[in-house]
Structure formats: C-alpha cells, structure tokens
Amino acid sequence: MNSKPETVTGNDDQDLKSCCANVYQSDLARFLLGDSFHPGGIALTEYLGTLLQLGPDKQLLDVAAGQGTSAIHLAQRFGCNVLGIEYSAVSVERANEAAQASDVAHLVTFKQGDAEHLPVSAESYDALICECAFCTFPNKALAATEFLRVLKPGGMVGLSDLTRKTAEVPADLQGLLAWIACIADAQPLERYVQYLVTAGFSMQTLEQHxxxxxxxxxxxxxxxxxAELLVKLNKLQLPGTIDFGQAKTMARAAATAIKAQQFGYAVMTASKV
Ligand SMILES: C[S@@+](CC[C@H](N)C(=O)[O-])C[C@H]1O[C@@H](n2cnc3c(N)ncnc32)[C@H](O)[C@@H]1O
Structure with a gap:
C-alpha cells in the first residue's frame, strides 16, 4: 500500500477527506469531469444498477455521492428510493438542489456523512453503491464493515473503482493531487475483494472496464x-486556478500507465449473506 502524501499533516485522515471533498465540490472539477465524477459515466452507473437488481421497491444508499448525478439517475431509471451520503456539505447542498429540480424529488435525498461512519441505521438498505471513491478512503476496512452493517441480509454492494495492477505507483502519480484523483491509493483488484470478503461479503461480480x-x-x-490555450488567449476564465503544467504531467503519466496496463477500472458486486 502507498504511504499517504507528505503534504498532508496533522489529523491526516480528516485532512485527506476534506481535501478530496474540496476538490470535487469545485467548479473546476465540474469543468474537467462534467456531472459524473467517475470513468464510464452514467452508463456504467446504470449497468451497476442492473447488476444490483434495483427496482421500485428497493432502498439504495449511494456512498460518496458527489453532486448526486448517479443517485438521481438511478431513481429515474429504476424507481428506487435513494439516500446519498457525501463528505462535502457544499456537494450535499448542490445534490439536494438538483434532486428537488428533478422529477424524482420524492425519491432522492442527500445527507452529509463519512463513509467510515455512515449516519444510517443497521440493516436498513437493500443495496449500496460507491463509485470511484472507496480507494480514497483512508480506512478502507472500516468503510467495508460499515457497508455490511447498513445492508439488510441478502443486500448487495456495488463498487466501481480504480485498480492498480503493478506493485509500484509511478512517481508522477504519488502526490496529493494523485491521491485525490483516486490514483495514488488505487488497490489491486484482489485487495478490494479482500476488504469486502473480510468484512463478511460474498463476491458476485468482478469485471474490468x-x-x-x-x-x-x-x-x-x-x-x-x-483550456490552457484559451486562457493564454484570454478567451476563457476558468472557475478556479489550475497548475496546467502539473495537471498535464499527471494526465500524461496516467495515460501512459493505463496504456501499459498498470491501472484499470473495475466493477465489483458482492452480497451480504
Ligand atoms: C471521484 S468523486 C466520486 C463522486 C460520485 N460517486 C460520482 O461518481 O460522481 C469522490 C467523492 O467522494 C467524496 N468523499 C471522499 N471521502 C469521503 C468520505 N470519507 N465519505 C463520504 N464521501 C467522501 C468526495 O467528496 C467526492 O465527492
């Protein structure tokens, strides 16, 4: 496992979570990523919903729900009730506004909370999703245990996350930005399985995407x-500051690593037996 980035000091775990939440609540994140903050976008979310057999009678928990795009889409597509838990208060507010403005306002709500201490009762959900966020949690074992606690017997968890296929993470992909971008602490697929199985889940699906x-x-x-070109030509004002050099170096390093099959993206489902 990688060590945490040196730039994080003090109460490391809380700092990491806040840092991650601040980046993803920014307008810049939306500029670069659109509404859906994970590879595969809403199409992969819908596929996950199918694997979890969502339907109108189901209670779904979306952990680390971001701007709420997935939760709202799943309620629209499957008619399920969804509670989204998200660390960032700003993202929770935006997600609730988006839900209110949607046709599924009666089905979807968002609440501030931490994946490692979910603010919901035991055995209250039929399904749980966590997209592109598990690998940013400092205490992954605790998060997996929380997932198990909140699911009803027979309930299903669906993760989609970055996978690391080699022992070493390239140097350009180890800093704070890489941590927040879910790269620095991406786990080998078998490690994710280990977290889920150790918590008490039985694996159902493992797929690379x-x-x-x-x-x-x-x-x-x-x-x-x-964006860099337009900013230089004074034709674009970005919603925030960005170190283009650093960001491009990281994007290039990530592209090279993915091409060399050092990183991938996986979909996993498991059930609570
Ligand atoms: C890459 S984004 C994914 C957001 C959303 N799941 C999606 O796919 O659009 C990661 C999200 O995880 C949230 N997050 C990070 N640590 C968290 C924690 N411990 N508990 C809850 N949310 C967390 C961040 O605030 C951010 O919104």
Missing part, C-alpha cells in the same frame, strides 16, 4: 490542453 478509464483520462487531457 479499463477502456472507460482511458476514455476519461483522454477527455481530461484534451480539456486541459484546450
């Missing part, structure tokens, strides 16, 4: 190049 990750990194790199 590496192309979704390549596509996402290529899109981000393209947006960075375009």
């Amino acid at each position: 590496d192309q979704a990750l390549s596509d996402m990194v290529r899109e981000i790199h393209g947006k960075l190049l375009g």
Whole structure:
C-alpha cells in the first residue's frame, strides 16, 4: 500500500477527506469531469444498477455521492428510493438542489456523512453503491464493515473503482493531487475483494472496464490542453486556478500507465449473506 502524501499533516485522515471533498465540490472539477465524477459515466452507473437488481421497491444508499448525478439517475431509471451520503456539505447542498429540480424529488435525498461512519441505521438498505471513491478512503476496512452493517441480509454492494495492477505507483502519480484523483491509493483488484470478503461479503461480480478509464483520462487531457490555450488567449476564465503544467504531467503519466496496463477500472458486486 502507498504511504499517504507528505503534504498532508496533522489529523491526516480528516485532512485527506476534506481535501478530496474540496476538490470535487469545485467548479473546476465540474469543468474537467462534467456531472459524473467517475470513468464510464452514467452508463456504467446504470449497468451497476442492473447488476444490483434495483427496482421500485428497493432502498439504495449511494456512498460518496458527489453532486448526486448517479443517485438521481438511478431513481429515474429504476424507481428506487435513494439516500446519498457525501463528505462535502457544499456537494450535499448542490445534490439536494438538483434532486428537488428533478422529477424524482420524492425519491432522492442527500445527507452529509463519512463513509467510515455512515449516519444510517443497521440493516436498513437493500443495496449500496460507491463509485470511484472507496480507494480514497483512508480506512478502507472500516468503510467495508460499515457497508455490511447498513445492508439488510441478502443486500448487495456495488463498487466501481480504480485498480492498480503493478506493485509500484509511478512517481508522477504519488502526490496529493494523485491521491485525490483516486490514483495514488488505487488497490489491486484482489485487495478490494479482500476488504469486502473480510468484512463478511460474498463476491458476485468482478469485471474490468479499463477502456472507460482511458476514455476519461483522454477527455481530461484534451480539456486541459484546450483550456490552457484559451486562457493564454484570454478567451476563457476558468472557475478556479489550475497548475496546467502539473495537471498535464499527471494526465500524461496516467495515460501512459493505463496504456501499459498498470491501472484499470473495475466493477465489483458482492452480497451480504
Ligand atoms: C471521484 S468523486 C466520486 C463522486 C460520485 N460517486 C460520482 O461518481 O460522481 C469522490 C467523492 O467522494 C467524496 N468523499 C471522499 N471521502 C469521503 C468520505 N470519507 N465519505 C463520504 N464521501 C467522501 C468526495 O467528496 C467526492 O465527492
């Protein structure tokens, strides 16, 4: 496992969570990523919903729900009730506004909370999703235990996350930005399985969706190049400051690592027996 980035000091775990939440609540994140903050976008979310057999009678928990895009889409597509838990208060507010403005306002709510201490009762959900966030949790074992606690017997968890296929993470992909971008602490697939199985889950699905990750990194790199040019020409004002050099170096390093099959993206489902 990688050590945590040196730039994080003090109460490391809380700092990491806040840092991650601050980046993803920023307008810049939305500029670079769009509404859906994970590889594969809403199409992969919908696929996960199918694997979890969501339907109108189901209670779904979306852990680390971001801006609420997945939760709202799943309620629209499957008619399930969804509670989204998210560390960032700003993202929770935006997600609740988006839900209120949608046609599923009666089905979807968001609440501030920490994946490692979920603010919901035991055995209250039929299904739980956590997209592109598990690998940022400092205490993954605790989060997996929480997932098990809140699910009803027979309930299902669906994760989608970055996978690391080699022992070493390249130097360019080890800093704080890489940590927040879910790269620095990406786990080998078998480690995710180990977290889930140790918590008490029985694995159901394990699939690689590496192309979704390549596509996402290529899109981000393209947006960075375009934005840098427009900023230089004074034709674009970015919603926030960005170190283009650092961001491009990281995007290039990520693209190279993905091409060399050092990183991938996986979908996993498991049930509470
Ligand atoms: C890459 S984004 C993914 C957001 C959303 N799941 C999606 O796919 O659009 C990671 C999200 O995890 C949230 N997060 C990070 N640590 C968290 C924690 N300990 N508990 C709850 N949310 C957390 C961040 O605030 C951020 O919104």
